Amino acid sequence: MKIGLDIMGGDYAPKATVLGAIEACKELGADQKLVLIGDKPAAQSILEEQGFSCDNFEFVHTTQVIGMGEHPTKAIVQKADSSISVGFQMLKEGQIVAFSSAGNTGAMLVGSVFSVKTIPGISRPAMATIIPKLKGGLGILLDVGANADCKPENLMQFGVLGSAYAELVYKIPDPKVALMNIGEEEEKGNLLSLATYPLMKDTELFNFVGNVEGRDLFSDQADVIVTDGFTGNVILKMAESFYVISLKKQIKDEFFTRFNYEQYGGSPVLGVNAPVVVGHGISNPEAIKNMVLLSRDMYTSGLIDKIKQAFQPQ
Amino acid sequence: MKIGLDIMGGDYAPKATVLGAIEACKELGADQKLVLIGDKPAAQSILEEQGFSCDNFEFVHTTQVIGMGEHPTKAIVQKADSSISVGFQMLKEGQIVAFSSAGNTGAMLVGSVFSVKTIPGISRPAMATIIPKLKGGLGILLDVGANADCKPENLMQFGVLGSAYAELVYKIPDPKVALMNIGEEEEKGNLLSLATYPLMKDTELFNFVGNVEGRDLFSDQADVIVTDGFTGNVILKMAESFYVISLKKQIKDEFFTRFNYEQYGGSPVLGVNAPVVVGHGISNPEAIKNMVLLSRDMYTSGLIDKIKQAFQPQ
Numbered sequence: 001m002k003i004g005l006d007i008m009g010g011d012y013a014p015k016a017t018v019l020g021a022i023e024a025c026k027e028l029g030a031d032q033k034l035v036l037i038g039d040k041p042a043a044q045s046i047l048e049e050q051g052f053s054c055d056n057f058e059f060v061h062t063t064q065v066i067g068m069g070e071h072p073t074k075a076i077v078q079k080a081d082s083s084i085s086v087g088f089q090m091l092k093e094g095q096i097v098a099f100s101s102a103g104n105t106g107a108m109l110v111g112s113v114f115s116v117k118t119i120p121g122i123s124r125p126a127m128a129t130i131i132p133k134l135k136g137g138l139g140i141l142l143d144v145g146a147n148a149d150c151k152p153e154n155l156m157q158f159g160v161l162g163s164a165y166a167e168l169v170y171k172i173p174d175p176k177v178a179l180m181n182i183g184e185e186e187e188k189g190n191l192l193s194l195a196t197y198p199l200m201k202d203t204e205l206f207n208f209v210g211n212v213e214g215r216d217l218f219s220d221q222a223d224v225i226v227t228d229g230f231t232g233n234v235i236l237k238m239a240e241s242f243y244v245i246s247l248k249k250q251i252k253d254e255f256f257t258r259f260n261y262e263q264y265g266g267s268p269v270l271g272v273n274a275p276v277v278v279g280h281g282i283s284n285p286e287a288i289k290n291m292v293l294l295s296r297d298m299y300t301s302g303l304i305d306k307i308k309q310a311f312q313p314q
Numbered sequence: 315m316k317i318g319l320d321i322m323g324g325d326y327a328p329k330a331t332v333l334g335a336i337e338a339c340k341e342l343g344a345d346q347k348l349v350l351i352g353d354k355p356a357a358q359s360i361l362e363e364q365g366f367s368c369d370n371f372e373f374v375h376t377t378q379v380i381g382m383g384e385h386p387t388k389a390i391v392q393k394a395d396s397s398i399s400v401g402f403q404m405l406k407e408g409q410i411v412a413f414s415s416a417g418n419t420g421a422m423l424v425g426s427v428f429s430v431k432t433i434p435g436i437s438r439p440a441m442a443t444i445i446p447k448l449k450g451g452l453g454i455l456l457d458v459g460a461n462a463d464c465k466p467e468n469l470m471q472f473g474v475l476g477s478a479y480a481e482l483v484y485k486i487p488d489p490k491v492a493l494m495n496i497g498e499e500e501e502k503g504n505l506l507s508l509a510t511y512p513l514m515k516d517t518e519l520f521n522f523v524g525n526v527e528g529r530d531l532f533s534d535q536a537d538v539i540v541t542d543g544f545t546g547n548v549i550l551k552m553a554e555s556f557y558v559i560s561l562k563k564q565i566k567d568e569f570f571t572r573f574n575y576e577q578y579g580g581s582p583v584l585g586v587n588a589p590v591v592v593g594h595g596i597s598n599p600e601a602i603k604n605m606v607l608l609s610r611d612m613y614t615s616g617l618i619d620k621i622k623q624a625f626q627p628q
Contacts, residue, residue, distance in 0.1 A: 134559065145496055148504035182459055182547040190462035190544040214551030218559065230504040231545055233496040235552065237528030242556055245448065245532070249567055255559070 001031060002058065003296050004096035007038035008065045008083040009103025010283045014038055017102065018046040020288020025056050027293060034292065035096055038062055038083040062086045065103075068281060072106030076114060084108065088115035091274050098295035100266060102279030102288065109146055109269060109278075116274040119304075121311030124150075125271035126158045127278065128165055129236050131225070132258035134218045140166045140175075141217070141225045144267060145233035152196040155179070155226050156203065160310050161270040162224035163206035168301040169268075169294070174207050178222030180231060181211035192228060200226075205310060218255075265290030268298060271307065275299045315345060316372065317610050318410035321352035322379045322397040323417025324597045328352055331416065332360040334602020339370050341607060348606065349410055352376055352397040376400045379417075382595060386420030390428060398422065402429035405588050412609035414580060416593030416602065423460055423583060423592075430588040433618075435625030438464075439585035440472045441592065442479055443550050445539070446572035448532045454480045454489075455531070455539045458581060459547035466510040469493070469540050470517065474624050475584040476538035477520035482615040483582075483608070488521050492536030494545060495525035506542060514540075519624060532569075579604030582612060585621065589613045 005024075007017040018036070025034055036043050040061035047054050064082035066075040076085055084103055088111040091099045101108055109125070118125055126143035133139055142162045147154060159177045166175040179200055181193045188211065189197070200208040212222050217235065227235070243259035265287055266279035275298035279291040298304070319338075321331040332350070339348055350357050354375035361368050378396035380389040390399055398417055402425040405413045415422055423439070432439055440457035447453055456476045461468060473491045480489040493514055495507045502525065503511070514522040526535050531549065541549070557573035579601055580593035589612035593605040612618070 148496060180548060182462060182544055182551075190542075193544075214548040214553075215555040215558075217552060218555060228504075230496055230507075231548055234494060234528040234545055235548065237496075238531060238549065238552060239528075241529040241532060244529075245569070249569065251565055251567070253563055253565070255563065 002033050002035050002096045004035045004087050004099040006083040006087050006101030007036045009101035011281050014042050016285050017288050018043050019285035022052050023289035024292035037087045066107045072110040076110050098275035098299045100277035100291045100295040102283040105278050112269045112272040112276045116272050122271040124154050125269050127267045129267050130264045139223050143229040143232050144236045145229045147229040150228040155196045156199050158226045159206045164306045166224050168303045169297050172223045175223035176209040177206045177224040178209050178212040180225050180227035184211050262287040265294040316347050316349050316410045318349045318401050318413040320397040320401050320415030321350045323415035325595050328356050330599050331602050332357050333599035336366050337603035338606035351401045380421045386424040390424050412589035412613045414591035414605045414609040416597040419592050426583045426586040426590045430586050436585040438468050439583050441581045443581050444578040453537050457543040457546050458550045459543045461543040464542040469510045470513050472540045473520045478620045480538050482617045483611050486537045489537035490523040491520045491538040492523050492526040494539050494541035498525050576601040579608045
């Protein structure tokens with residue numbers, strides 16, 4: 001199987017991405033080959049520098065790059081030979097089974113929806129992140145920014161997506177799914193959470209355990225926490241800032257260490273017909289490696305089929 | 315001047331509240347007298363135990379208590395002789411100039427609006443909290459839960475309220491006001507923040523400095539951060555959980571110490587015609603003392619008049 005990586009995405013590309021590709025390559029199975037999409041001569045020169053054979057990879061040369069600040073839809077359409085556009089074209093055509101990039105998040109989202117398309121029955125794909133738990137292990141938070149405004153039906157679907165992702169990729173059996181809210185009781189919340197709670201309470205699609213609050217993020221109350229993309233993005237960035245603060249203050253603690261995004265590689269785009277992972281713009285080789293491995297795990301775990309089944313009309 | 319304190323509010327009342335009242339009393343000016351509202355014999359027996367003269371206070375005996383879990387509006391109406399209802403009645407009649415309680419937050423909000431009323435021109439009062447800044451000092455975040463669903467006009471008004479509060483009570487000159495959002499650019503956000511940004515950009519009512527993100531909460535980018543009560547409440551509780559985690563992990567750091575809510579006493583209800591402060595349910599005597607002193611400072615700083623002027627028709 002071939003796994004695609006955009007080597008032009010991220011603040012330190014292509015150096016960090018190619019170095020990350022080398023590390024990922026060492027952990028891939030014999031039947032798994034990494035396809036480096038981007039500036040082929042640049043990649044080959046980095047590989048030579050590192051004394052790592054180019055034969056370990058396949059290359060697809062592209063001549064354009066979508067910048068971090070570019071308008072996603074415009075860029076995807078206008079830069080047909082960009083590493084992101086070509087990657088999605090390959091994913092669509094089945095030349096690669098998974099695609100990841102630490103580049104423009106918006107372009108990755110738009111590219112996912114334009115190329116491999118949203119899984120039938122799903123209104124809006126979501127992006128998920130990992131939340132370290134205080135007592136060890138981890139949880140999933142979604143959406144973290146793909147959908148700034150959500151409807152109750154969206155949050156319901158995020159519950160299905162997050163539950164499948166936690167179960168298949170992170171091996172959490174029968175994941176506990178909770179709704180982020182501003183009170184524990186059913187009658188607490190904003191219009192969105194008030195309308196969502198009864199839907200979740202009645203569902204058999206996932207194991208709903210009720211509302212959680214901002215203080216419960218790191219507790220074991222829930223494995224999957226569902227929220228709208230605005231709230232989720234604020235939570236994600238606030239958690240990231242705590243990690244940065246703990247580094248600055250040289251706090252040596254295993255819990256804070258587990259906030260390190262490099263370990264997790266990136267945020268999956270859940271709800272589209274193929275594994276897509278978006279890495280942090282500041283990804284270093286370790287993060288790139290884990291991003292590639294996450295996209296591989298999303299494929300080998302059968303996540304996409306599981307999600308398709310969940311949304312198939314009964 | 316007489317300052318009212320609900321001695322029945324909070325998980326450790328009346329012991330913690332009366333002990334807090336003793337501490338507050340020591341810091342009040344000669345012309346400032348604390349009125350203890352609640353179970354008079356219980357308060358007197360605690361004071362005797364502490365060897366602190368009852369003459370330092372005035373007492374208003376009440377026979378009912380609004381519990382933490384009670385429905386706010388029902389409780390306020392049905393328990394006319396509760397410490398919260400009596401406190402608001404006294405505030406309305408000018409028998410006290412400020413009122414604070416660590417009791418039922420909803421009842422404190424409803425009580426504020428029912429008794430002293432919202433300041434003309436303000437649609438919805440807001441609750442604010444203190445955010446410690448990484449480089450020292452502090453900032454204000456509002457709304458933190460009074461309004462789970464907001465309109466752009468509400469956020470605009472929160473900007474005015476927060477700015478006046480930061481300037482008069484925390485002596486921050488010309489406070490920088492920012493909008494909590496999921497991107498720095500004007501075109502980023504959800505429907506609410508997208509509609510709010512242009513209003514704030516054009517205002518002369520406060521010093522708007524643009525959008526901030528979850529990661530900027532503890533930076534010096536803004537002194538006042540405005541958001542809806544859902545997002546603000548999630549942020550507040552997440553920040554509280556980080557403080558609790560830092561305690562559990564025995565992280566000794568001045569920054570984390572400044573998360574301690576006890577130092578700040580409580581959240582003001584901003585936008586009503588008198589100083590009202592709501593304390594944390596788990597308030598200890600130190601927190602109660604600071605809650606009382608905050609309500610006093612809100613009065614002596616002329617905050618209410620400043621807010622009234624800002625909302626007066628030109």
